Amino acid sequence: MSDKNREGKRTARERMLAERAEDEARGRRRKKLIVGGVALAVIAAAVVTGVVVQDQRSKPETPAAAPAGTIGDKNLIVPVGSDNAPSVLTVYEDPRCPACGIFEREFSPTISQLEDAGKIFTNYHIVSFIDRAVPGKGSKYAANALGCAQDAGHFRDYHDVLYRNQPDETNDAFGDKAVLINLGRQVDGLVTPSFEACVNDLEFSGWVSAVQQDFDKSNFKSTPTVLLNGQPIYPKFNNEEITPANLVKWVDAANQGKQVGTPGTHGQSPAPTSTASEPNNPSPKAG
Known part of the structure; x- marks a missing residue:
């Protein structure tokens, strides 16, 4: 070859x-x-x-009882701070929501400082939709426990404890009532026989369902949804990323020329004579 x-x-x-x-x-x-x-x-x-909220919708339910000091239509809102503060911060969040946990761990000290200074009146909507998609009962049980803490006058401190100890989204630790009660021991004066009974008996389960139903009917589809005087500020406002420093700046700008309020209690502010400060669910532009 x-x-x-x-x-x-x-x-x-x-x-x-x-x-x-x-x-x-x-x-x-x-x-x-x-x-x-x-x-x-x-x-x-x-x-x-x-x-993101799933397409399922909660069944209509009128709460038989609402936690003491809650405000708004059907008393679905947990207020923190002074009701005569010049600005209203509205927060929608689910106890199992990881993004809510990140938000709270970063912003709760700043929000508390603004509340204590009488600059903002925070309105919390505690929703519970994650149980629909991720097996468990942690959202509903934790939301009920937060209602129990509000009823006892310790909402803010217990709220912060839950988010500091929030499990992974797929871990339904909050579905264990004993876990919720034990976390309450980190808040001085919260855990009493009444609080334990409230958590174990799901005393505010109807209220929890009503809060979720209200969220389902709103234009909001995700958590956290954060509004300052009705304007979405999470994750951006006026093309600026939300940060603790920017939140203070935005609140101060909104309050310019206005008198600050008289700081209320941390977990149970007196109900205002009007609910006009609560926005009517405008469509979010961010978040």
Whole structure:
């Protein structure tokens, strides 16, 4: 066989091997893309269940009892701070929501300082939709426990304790009433026989359902939803990212020329004579 023929066969064999190797590489890449796509879809679904309200809707339920000091239509709002403060901070959050936990751990000291200075009146809407998508009862049980803490006059401190000790979204630790009661021991004076009975008996379960029903009917679809005087400020306001410093700046700008309020109690402010300060669920522009 001539050198030329041998060279031609070698070239053809090398080309065939190269083509086969390329086909195998394409197959491996295709398999990785398929597996990766499935993984991304699973991750995306997990994230969405953490922050976005599902299409399911809570059944209509009128609360038989609401925690003491709650305000607004049907007493669905937990107020913190002075009701005559010049600005209203409205917060919608779910106890199992990871994004809410991040928000609270970063912003609760600043919010507390603004409340104590009489600059803001915070209105909390404690929703409980995550139980619909992630197995468990932690959202509802924790929301009820927060209602019990409000009824006892210790909402703010207990609220902060829950978010500092928030489990992973898929861990239903808050579905254990004993866990909720034990966390209450971090708040001086909260855990009493009345508080324990309130948590164990789900005394405010109807109220919890009514708060969620109200959220379902609103234009808000995710938590946390944070409004300053009715304007969405999370995660941005006027093209600026929300930070503790920016929150103080925005509140001070909104309060310019206005008299600060008289700081109220931390967990149970007197109900105002009017609920006009509560916004009528405007469509969020951020968050």
